[in-house]
Each structure stands twice: as structure tokens, then as C-alpha cells.
Amino acid sequence: xxxxxxxxxxxxxxxxxxxxxxxxxxxxxxxxxxxxxxxxxxxxxxxxxxxxxxxxxxxxxxxxxxxxxxxxxxxxxxxxxxxxxxxxxxxxxxxxxxxxxxxxxxxxxxxxxxxxxxxxxxxxxxxxxxxxxxxxxxxxxxxxxxxxxxxxxxxxxxxxxxxxxxxxxxxxxxxxxxxxxxxxxx
Numbered sequence: 465x466x467x468x469x470x471x472x473x474x475x476x477x478x479x480x481x482x483x484x485x486x487x488x489x490x491x492x493x494x495x496x497x498x499x500x501x502x503x504x505x506x507x508x509x510x511x512x513x514x515x516x517x518x519x520x521x522x523x524x525x526x527x528x529x530x531x532x533x534x535x536x537x538x539x540x541x542x543x544x545x546x547x548x549x550x551x552x553x554x555x556x557x558x559x560x561x562x563x564x565x566x567x568x569x570x571x572x573x574x575x576x577x578x579x580x581x582x583x584x585x586x587x588x589x590x591x592x593x594x595x596x597x598x599x600x601x602x603x604x605x606x607x608x609x610x611x612x613x614x615x616x617x618x619x620x621x622x623x624x625x626x627x628x629x630x631x632x633x634x635x636x637x638x639x640x641x642x643x644x645x646x647x648x649x650x
């Protein structure tokens with residue numbers, strides 16, 4: 465009888481362990497399903513980003529230029545310089561966005577948070593050297609900002625990141641789908 469009770473107790477222990485393992489297995493399956501769902505969403509989001517930018521995944525063809533600068537006014541008599549960015553992706557889809565220097569600073573700050581400082585090109589300084597005129601200074605900055613964006617676009621992780629996408633995203637207020645083909649590109 466004692467031996468039978470021992471087997472019964474062992475069977476109960478095994479049964480309890482089995483129930484616990486089944487419960488743990490179920491939780492792991494649920495976590496796996498959740499991770500697969502999140503991965504699918506992320507992959508779909510990346511595909512949407514690539515489509516919106518006109519980026520070809522296999523070779524990351526995207527051309528970014530900063531062909532000119534423009535002046536805007538903020539408040540009473542307060543002028544600022546902004547930079548026109550032209551983005552050309554696959555199938556010659558082109559559009560332009562305008563960004564101020566402080567938006568470049570914000571982009572760089574966000575990219576540092578995501579990728580770390582060592583993986584990024586340096587953001588051109590707001591003031592870099594002595595110039596005879598403000599135009600000389602802003603023209604030099606325009607060229608440096610173009611090189612900065614082109615260097616960022618060479619890194620596929622940065623190119624496909626939501627941070628970079630949002631920076632290059634066409635403003636909703638701009639209704640222009642394509643830049644005229646007479647505009648110089650790369």
C-alpha cells in the first residue's frame with residue numbers, strides 16, 4: 465500500500481509539472497505570436513516607407529540634393545534661411561521639401577539616439593569660418609548640408625529609418641507630386 469501511495473504521489477507530481485509546462489508552453493506560443501505580429505507590422509511599415517520614398521530595396525537608389533537656399537520670414541522682420549532639398553527615388557519620382565538648419569539639428573539629434581554618434585557623419589556647424597558676406601556663409605552651409613544628407617543616405621539602416629523618412633517626407637501643404645524635369649538632378 466505504501467508503495468502504491470508513493471507511485472500515486474509521483475504521478476501527481478508529474479501531472480503538476482506537466483500542467484505547469486503546458487501553461488508555460490502556451491505563454492511562450494502567445495509571446496511568439498505577438499512578436500511575429502509586431503515583426504510583420506514593422507516589415508509592412510518599412511515597405512510603406514520605401515514605397516513612399518521611391519526607394520528600391522535591392523540597391524537603395526536615392527539621390528538627394530540641396531540645389532538652393534531660400535529666405536523666409538518669421539514674425540515681425542525676423543528672416544531666416546531655409547534649404548530646398550530635392551529627393552529623387554526609383555522611377556524618377558522627385559519632390560522637394562524645405563528645411564531650416566534647426567530641423568537638420570533635430571534630425572541629427574534623433575539619429576544619434578537611434579544609431580549612436582560614431583556611425584553618423586558630422587552635422588555641418590551653424591557657423592563655420594569667416595566669410596565676407598552672409599550669402600557666402602549660407603552657400604557654404606548649403607553645400608555641406610547636401611554632403612551630409614548624401615552621406616546619411618549611403619547607410620541603408622539610416623536610409624530606411626523612420627527618423628530619416630520623416631525628415632525627407634513631403635510637407636502636406638505641398639501639393640506638387642513631381643519636380644519639373646528641367647530641374648537639375650544629381
